Amino acid sequence: MILNKVNKKEPxxxxxxxxxxxxxxxxxxxIISVINQTYNNWELIIVDDCSTDxxxxxxxxxxxxxxxxxxxxxxxxxxxGVARNVGMDHAKGEFIAFLDADDYWDEKKIEIQxxxxxxxxxxxxxxxxxxxxxxxxxxxxxxxxSRLSFKRLRFNNYILTSSxxxxxxxxxxxxxxxxxxxxxxxxxxxxxxxxxxxYCVDELLVFYRKSSNSLSSNKLRLIKANFEVISNxxxxxxxxxxxxxxxxxxxxxxxxxxxxxRKTNQ
Numbered sequence: 001m002i003l004n005k006v007n008k009k010e011p012x013x014x015x016x017x018x019x020x021x022x023x024x025x026x027x028x029x030x031i032i033s034v035i036n037q038t039y040n041n042w043e044l045i046i047v048d049d050c051s052t053d054x055x056x057x058x059x060x061x062x063x064x065x066x067x068x069x070x071x072x073x074x075x076x077x078x079x080x081g082v083a084r085n086v087g088m089d090h091a092k093g094e095f096i097a098f099l100d101a102d103d104y105w106d107e108k109k110i111e112i113q114x115x116x117x118x119x120x121x122x123x124x125x126x127x128x129x130x131x132x133x134x135x136x137x138x139x140x141x142x143x144x145x146s147r148l149s150f151k152r153l154r155f156n157n158y159i160l161t162s163s164x165x166x167x168x169x170x171x172x173x174x175x176x177x178x179x180x181x182x183x184x185x186x187x188x189x190x191x192x193x194x195x196x197x198x199y200c201v202d203e204l205l206v207f208y209r210k211s212s213n214s215l216s217s218n219k220l221r222l223i224k225a226n227f228e229v230i231s232n233x234x235x236x237x238x239x240x241x242x243x244x245x246x247x248x249x250x251x252x253x254x255x256x257x258x259x260x261x262r263k264t265n266q
Contacts (some may be wrong), residue, residue, distance in 0.1 A: 015093030
């Protein structure tokens with residue numbers, strides 16, 4: 001186990017950033033998956049983006065019992081990317097991890113990733129993940145590439161945000177862009193401009209809850225969002241160049257669906 005240089009008996013802290021908006025149905029499961037981690041030195045920073053349901057009350061109930069859980073409230077709704085930035089600005093840990101409010105973790109996720117990052121001297125890591133429905137049931141597991149570079153990620157976003165853990169020093173000058181859709185992909189690309197690779201921990205550590213109204217569930221919205229990112233981020237709005245890149249993007253996407261992203265029943 002990697003120990004804190006100041007207190008050599010204490011492992012390094014992991015700051016977990018969770019954006020939350022009307023997540024009353026799932027946030028309890030999300031929080032419990034963090035509390036049950038085998039790695040104990042963490043802080044969970046939940047940034048509420050003006051929820052109108054019982055989400056805040058649920059989080060406050062946990063925070064009153066565990067001072068590692070912190071609730072921040074946004075003055076107005078600005079989207080998950082901005083909420084993550086606020087959480088990162090308040091983070092105190094040597095590692096930054098992300099966990100969306102409707103996803104949940106395997107109990108060994110933090111321990112496995114911290115040990116892998118330090119043992120291999122990685123800048124950060126991500127993991128395999130499993131799609132589950134709103135009831136927590138599902139059978140589609142995604143096995144992603146073992147190593148990603150900027151060049152490879154520009155043709156497909158393989159990383160699930162809730163699987164990512166980074167050394168704090170890697171993200172000190174990187175934040176999520178101020179956009180509502182696909183801001184995670186741009187964030188990952190900016191990270192890979194600053195480090196050569198991000199690596200995959202070859203274990204299923206994250207359960208991704210795919211709701212019926214999510215961006216990934218609406219294929220047309222997802223296609224449009226990806227095209228906008230490609231055109232604007234890589235080509236300053238040039239639709240022709242963006243379109244050519246997007247064709248290659250789609251080829252990678254369908255290739256991965258057939259050969260790389262493995263569907264398993266487990």
